[in-house]
Amino acid sequence: MAETGILKPGTPAPAFTLHTTPDQTVSLSDFRGQPVILAFYPADWSPVCGDQMTLYNEVLPEFRKHHAALVGISVDGVWCHGAFAASRRLHFPLLADFEPKGAVARTYGAYRAKEGVTERALFVIDGEGIIRWSYLSPIGVNPGADGILEALESLAPAPSLASTQRRA
């Protein structure tokens, strides 16, 4: 079996369009021009109060300081996502990688076929649609938000600007 892993920095982020509610979809291209954080997580309704999406919800104002958008992605369906987001008072969209199941996660190398769930994987994508940071966490360990914030900080100044400003 070939060794597979999550997509690495420098890779163009695979495009997707997924439902966030029964009648609304979100596409990666919606975020063109701003950084976007993709947070793949195994399932809604993690039985701890400090779960990953709850944490990111609290850190959202910090992400927004970098003009970054956040989306959570799992194989749960839209009704499940809706109930979970309402329960946790989430202020960012949860996307349903539901049909075909895990298809988007597979394109990012973030699907666990044996269990049928997405990995606990993070991607920070720049405004040009290029993956600039990615991280695969052990599935049982909430990775926190520190790595995301460091990645967002490293995006500034914009790469096109940085490449023209050679340091002496």
Add this chain to the structure above:
Amino acid sequence: MATGQSRVARLVLPVDGRDHVRGPADALATLVEYGDYECPYCGLAHPIVKEVQRRLGGRLRFAFRHFPLAEIHPYALPAAEAAEAAGAQGRFWEMHDLLYQNQRALDHANLVRYAGVLGLDLTRFVSELADHTWEARVRDDFMSGVRSGVNGTPTFFVNGVRHDGPWDADTLSAALVAPAGVHV
């Protein structure tokens, strides 16, 4: 199958004079908890931390920092501010204990009642809550936690490294003194 990268999360803000600390500054071991007064798991952790303190005595320095998950726990932020307001009058730990012993009664009237129980200057306490005098301080704690890889509540740091896994008294005590080769 990929198994994930191991990433050691470390405390980015060392324990210092801004912290609420119990135990000697030169203690053998340092335990830092990021906690939320409304979080039931933190409520479970409260007597466990006390037990660890009892076992290790002067070998342990313990610091508590605020990590209110305000969206799911509406009373967590005001409770943290109340602990700080009590701390400004020299009674942080007494308020800290009262809040954890009364996790289901953290509304404003009860916060003021606890301040009365502790004999605080109530005029000052109430005005500091109304003015959110300590909100920025609580937010600083929260962000130091985010930067250190806090991933839920409670999160413990044992000698500066995030403690993943069980946090019963035996496990925490052993982890705290393991580097010094001390058995408890």
